[in-house]
Amino acid sequence: MRQEAAKQPAATTAAEANATAATTAPTLTANAPQANFAAATGDNVAAQVTTLENDFIRVRFTDFGGAVRDIALKKYPAAQDRPDPFVFNELHADPMLALTEFPGLDRATRYTLVSSTPTEIVFRAVLDGRLEVTRHYTLPPSTDAAKSLTDPYQLRHETTFRNLTDKTAVPMRVAFALGTAAPVNALDYGIALKTGYHTPDTQKFIARSDLEGGGFFSNFGIGNRDPLSNITSPGPILWASVKNQFFTSILTPDAPAASLVTRRVKLLTALPDTDHNAYGIAGAAQFELPALAAGATTKLGSNFYVGPKEYKRLANGDVFKADQDKVMDYGFFGWASKLLITLMTWMHSMVGNWGFAIMLTTLALKVAFIPLTLASTKSMKRMAKLQPELAALKEKFKDNPQKQQQATMALFKERKVNPVGGCLPQLLTIPFFMGFYSMLSSTAELRFAPFLWAHNLAAPDTLFYLGPIPVNVLPLLLGVVMVFQMKLTPTSPTMDSTQATMMKFMPIIFTFFCYSLPAALSLYSTTNGLFTIAQQLLINRMKDEELPAAPAAALAPNFHGKPVKNVTPKKK
Structure with a gap:
């Protein structure tokens, strides 16, 4: 006193x-x-x-x-x-x-x-x-x-x-x-x-x-x-x-x-x-x-x-x-944030550095979601193989959308393909990624915590200045990682040209968005991208699963309930 x-x-x-x-x-x-x-x-x-x-x-x-x-x-x-x-x-x-x-x-x-x-x-x-x-x-x-x-x-x-x-x-x-x-x-x-x-x-x-x-x-x-x-x-x-x-x-x-x-x-x-x-x-x-x-x-x-x-x-x-x-x-996904901060705190007790703790927590999250990622990738590849038949159906019933939809759903059932199987598993991971982002934004332990060249994980990792412009390394690295990630990751067969064009600009958008954010958030995003690239390289080496063969006289209901012949294109 x-x-x-x-x-x-x-x-x-x-x-x-x-x-x-x-x-x-x-x-x-x-x-x-x-x-x-x-x-x-x-x-x-x-x-x-x-x-x-x-x-x-x-x-x-x-x-x-x-x-x-x-x-x-x-x-x-x-x-x-x-x-x-x-x-x-x-x-x-x-x-x-x-x-x-x-x-x-x-x-x-x-x-x-x-x-x-x-x-x-x-x-x-x-x-x-x-x-x-x-x-x-x-x-x-x-x-x-x-x-x-x-x-x-x-x-x-x-x-x-x-x-x-x-x-x-x-x-x-x-x-x-x-x-x-x-x-x-x-x-x-x-x-x-x-x-x-x-x-x-x-x-x-x-x-x-x-x-x-x-x-x-x-x-x-x-x-x-x-x-x-x-x-x-x-x-x-x-x-x-x-x-x-x-x-x-x-x-x-x-x-x-x-x-x-x-x-x-x-x-x-x-x-x-x-x-x-x-x-x-x-x-x-x-x-x-x-x-x-x-x-x-x-x-x-x-x-x-x-x-x-x-x-x-x-x-x-x-x-x-x-x-x-x-x-x-922590917001709507607070339950995920609480799980992740508990895991990250335990990781920190093991390695003694918050930057490495973030990377290890990101890796643990990536490993936990491998089954969902494999299911999503498998479904996307099956959908890609089905594209010629879907295109033929679209051409055959171009004047009758309702009949086209009925025939398409029958084809999915016949070939055992789930049309939402590519995105549904990934949707289940969103709460954890949003929870991670929310948690890293307000974790007091990250304030002034160093990691490699970053002196403070709660601030941008400015390495030097070009005049008045700060050079923040992690957001720039994130943009490069996203470019490679997009080249390796199979695109959805249902993606139109406008969506594909927008996706090409995503690395620039994310780099700009993350440029002034705390280094911890950029470190998480960059690490997640690197692990995604490694994971995709392994997945691409796996043998593709063949679709079930179509019956010789496969039938699908038309708009009037009468059968029509299978519309799978013949090989020339």
């Missing part, structure tokens, strides 16, 4: 930041550390800061609001190859767990530090001699979640309200700030800045863009062009969160919250309103306090996690009992 006088705490409201932001606005660069975005946009008066810490986090409390000013994540640096840790809520609208809707007891109120130990801290304030508020925080010293049944990134928080009058106090609404997620560098366009909440029925996420207004259709007078001041989501809420791409805060109250309020907040007032770096997203969980009899008390307790979005950690049901792992927001 440590105390210090903080002359310039992190940013608070936009109004308080105005005085200093104009002269201290940072220079934004692509690789700027997070600290650059918090330059001297501070409170107008000094705050007394008290620190609790363990091996994983350093929690700084401020007496303004009796709340958590910010939390440094010791295991995660703010910038690559620099010792300073990432600080959650470094730029903020409010201190975390501050009472945001309670004038006289909110972040502008100076609380009294009642007591502090290496693991606990207590603040207290009294409102007009009527209401006493005591705020108690506990940080576990243990880093062994299995033994302590808690998590080193998680605080225990309790706020007690006591009626000091001789009259019953009316019911009140209070809200606890969840923190503010801000862009971490100039390339962060805020796509991952979200609040989220979990109810007994579902979980939902609100993106910063949901509050920004505008959008494509607003240019035609459809929809609202004006930004929303806030979005209120009704409960009962089992947990609520604020997050960026890799880190999150999660408030899990002892009793469900009434609602979640999400706000888009401007953090750097010196920047223009059109600059995405100027804005963050903040959330607050609202609770309804009951009427308090004279001298009575009521308590709101919660667990407050601030740390990395690590699926393995958040899926620990002994500690996180309310499906907090759903904060990962």
Whole structure:
């Protein structure tokens, strides 16, 4: 436990930041550390800061609001190859767990530090001699979640309200700030800045863009062009969160919250309103306090996690009992993402490098789908052999589509060919590939993880620059791999010329699409393509299966139900 006088705490409201932001606005660069975005946009008066810490986090409390000013994540640096840790809520609208809707007891109120130990801290304030508020925080010293049944990134928080009058106090609404997620560098366009909440029925996420207004259709007078001041989501809420791409805060109250309020907040007032770096997203969980009899008390307790979005950690049901792992927001194919991150984490424990873990997981996925791939390839080859007979049917019944369809289906049945057999097995693999993509996009462990020439798997693998243009190797390699892959892979016999032309441009499209994506995604796609080429070379060496011979006088029903002779062309 440590105390210090903080002359310039992190940013608070936009109004308080105005005085200093104009002269201290940072220079934004692509690789700027997070600290650059918090330059001297501070409170107008000094705050007394008290620190609790363990091996994983350093929690700084401020007496303004009796709340958590910010939390440094010791295991995660703010910038690559620099010792300073990432600080959650470094730029903020409010201190975390501050009472945001309670004038006289909110972040502008100076609380009294009642007591502090290496693991606990207590603040207290009294409102007009009527209401006493005591705020108690506990940080576990243990880093062994299995033994302590808690998590080193998680605080225990309790706020007690006591009626000091001789009259019953009316019911009140209070809200606890969840923190503010801000862009971490100039390339962060805020796509991952979200609040989220979990109810007994579902979980939902609100993106910063949901509050920004505008959008494509607003240019035609459809929809609202004006930004929303806030979005209120009704409960009962089992947990609520604020997050960026890799880190999150999660408030899990002892009793469900009434609602979640999400706000888009401007953090750097010196920047223009059109600059995405100027804005963050903040959330607050609202609770309804009951009427308090004279001298009575009521308590709101919660667990407050601030740390990395690590699926393995958040899926620990002994500690996180309310499906907090759903904060990962894997999407529709989340079940596949969870299987893959579990497998990839195990691979990493074996090889010690996340890049090789991605490659091995991709290989495992490819091997698992060999039966489906063989079935698909076999079906496509059978369809290709049937094309002359299908063409003859098409010519014979070109004036009667219904009869043509009947004859075609009869031919499929006779020659034991499934017309959808080439694509159906591949459709079954889509959830896993989509799940892999979603999982790699938000895995905190990949942040600053090196692999060969790539220094950071969570960013593009820029090797050098040609003037202002970055040369990202993996997307370029992916394009080359896709060209070879397309030359080896048999095309569907039913593909028309337009589709075939579009397929020729796919390597260019994918290279362009992946060029600015994290290297982990390009590594997965490139590795998958290389394994597909190797697999196709082996398949092409296999002996083709012959189609069942057509009967000498095979018959197929025509449109009128009468038989017609088989239309298989005769060999010349």
